[in-house]
Amino acid sequence: MKKIMVVVMGGTGLVGQQFVRLLDGHPYFELAAITASGRSAGRSYGQAMPWAVGGDIPERAARLEVLDTSLETVMSRAPDIVFSALPAAAAEGIEPALRERGVRVFSNAGCRRQDADVPVLIPEINPGHLELARRQQARYGGFIVTNSNCSTSGLALVLKPLEKFGLREVTVTTFQSISGAGRRGLASFDIAGNVIPWIKNEEEKMERESRKILGELTADGIRPASFPVSATCCRVPVREGHLMSVSVRFANGAGAADVAEALAAFRGVPQGLGLPTAPEQPIIVRPEEDRPQPALDAWAGRPERARGMAVSVGRIREKDGVLSLILLVHNTVRGAAGACVLGAELAAAEKLAG
Numbered sequence: 631m632k633k634i635m636v637v638v639m640g641g642t643g644l645v646g647q648q649f650v651r652l653l654d655g656h657p658y659f660e661l662a663a664i665t666a667s668g669r670s671a672g673r674s675y676g677q678a679m680p681w682a683v684g685g686d687i688p689e690r691a692a693r694l695e696v697l698d699t700s701l702e703t704v705m706s707r708a709p710d711i712v713f714s715a716l717p718a719a720a721a722e723g724i725e726p727a728l729r730e731r732g733v734r735v736f737s738n739a740g741c742r743r744q745d746a747d748v749p750v751l752i753p754e755i756n757p758g759h760l761e762l763a764r765r766q767q768a769r770y771g772g773f774i775v776t777n778s779n780c781s782t783s784g785l786a787l788v789l790k791p792l793e794k795f796g797l798r799e800v801t802v803t804t805f806q807s808i809s810g811a812g813r814r815g816l817a818s819f820d821i822a823g824n825v826i827p828w829i830k831n832e833e834e835k836m837e838r839e840s841r842k843i844l845g846e847l848t849a850d851g852i853r854p855a856s857f858p859v860s861a862t863c864c865r866v867p868v869r870e871g872h873l874m875s876v877s878v879r880f881a882n883g884a885g886a887a888d889v890a891e892a893l894a895a896f897r898g899v900p901q902g903l904g905l906p907t908a909p910e911q912p913i914i915v916r917p918e919e920d921r922p923q924p925a926l927d928a929w930a931g932r933p934e935r936a937r938g939m940a941v942s943v944g945r946i947r948e949k950d951g952v953l954s955l956i957l958l959v960h961n962t963v964r965g966a967a968g969a970c971v972l973g974a975e976l977a978a979a980e981k982l983a984g
């Protein structure tokens with residue numbers, strides 16, 4: 631198979647570094663260029679920032695010169711696919727401009743997630759929403775596919791297998807790691823020995839996006855799922871991995887054992903297709919009383935290429951008609967770069983890219 635040329639925008643940030651790690655030796659994709667802000671442009675990737683995502687910086691990527699992020703520099707590399715790890719303000723202009731030039735954009739930025747023709751793709755949950763990308767392609771030449779906010783990715787993945795019990799109401803409290811605030815967030819947060827009970831726009835994103843992801847595809851876009859979601863989001867002094875306490879009311883009633891079985895048995899289209907970044911088991915149910923923990927479970931998932939792509943769930947309990955559980959998602963892998971790479975693999979398998 632001829633490799634698909636890709637560019638990573640915002641490649642020096644935490645999500646961008648995860649993209650570069652995941653693209654190293656990827657069987658479908660070839661990294662043609664990395665862009666960042668003017669602060670990093672002109673330097674070699676290896677010199678542009680501290681490598682912060684574990685392991686060694688991939689050798690070939692380390693030698694690439696970081697480019698400025700502009701339509702001209704990106705198009706000069708003639709990419710089929712652009713992976714975007716830009717902040718929303720920087721993504722807003724360039725992503726639609728790339729789409730108009732026929733590029734397939736897979737983005738982490740939050741700015742287009744609520745556009746009627748833009749899917750918020752979680753390949754195991756709503757592969758059919760890629761139909762919206764086809765509709766964009768017919769209109770613009772290219773398309774934008776987004777992934778969800780990082781906490782939503784874990785929550786929605788766990789809600790999908792529970793739909794069959796009739797989701798009536800979902801309440802979630804998050805304990806989110808500092809890497810969710812980006813590379814500079816790691817250094818500057820006044821978080822040691824502290825918990826900050828607010829994260830800008832996070833609760834609204836979780837409430838809106840989960841219902842769009844689990845919504846139904848119609849001729850006009852996505853009709854959101856009808857159950858209400860209430861979120862409370864906190865920043866905690868943890869390096870990576872977002873932990874969540876989730877309570878669900880079901881219309882049909884379901885016990886802890888039914889829920890554990892449904893979660894552990896869940897498989898999606900990426901598993902059926904054997905996509906390279908698909909975890910063999912997307913949801914891992916932990917039987918221990920004190921798991922999952924970010925320090926032990928953030929990198930869950932097999933094979934090696936899918937580490938960090940599985941969501942871990944534990945402490946499944948039912949009391950007075952309320953089902954409670956704890957879940958953990960790797961925010962910069964399943965919640966960001968890994969989700970985009972898996973989405974692009976699905977698009978390639980469905981002949982939408984490449």
Ligand SMILES: NC(=O)c1ccc[n+]([C@@H]2O[C@H](COP(=O)([O-])OP(=O)(O)OC[C@H]3O[C@@H](n4cnc5c(N)ncnc54)[C@H](OP(=O)(O)O)[C@@H]3O)[C@@H](O)[C@H]2O)c1
Binds near residue numbers: 639645665716811966
């Ligand atoms: N961190 C997470 O857990 C997470 C999860 C899901 C989604 N996201 C989203 O993913 C995106 C990236 O997040 P991150 O955590 O990786 O942020 P980050 O560590 O702050 O990295 C931001 C990247 O964007 C570049 N950049 C910043 N301003 C720019 C500008 N005006 N023009 C061009 N490039 C610019 C930076 O380049 P320099 O290094 O040169 O400044 C860097 O490469 C954001 O939209 C975020 O909301 C993050």
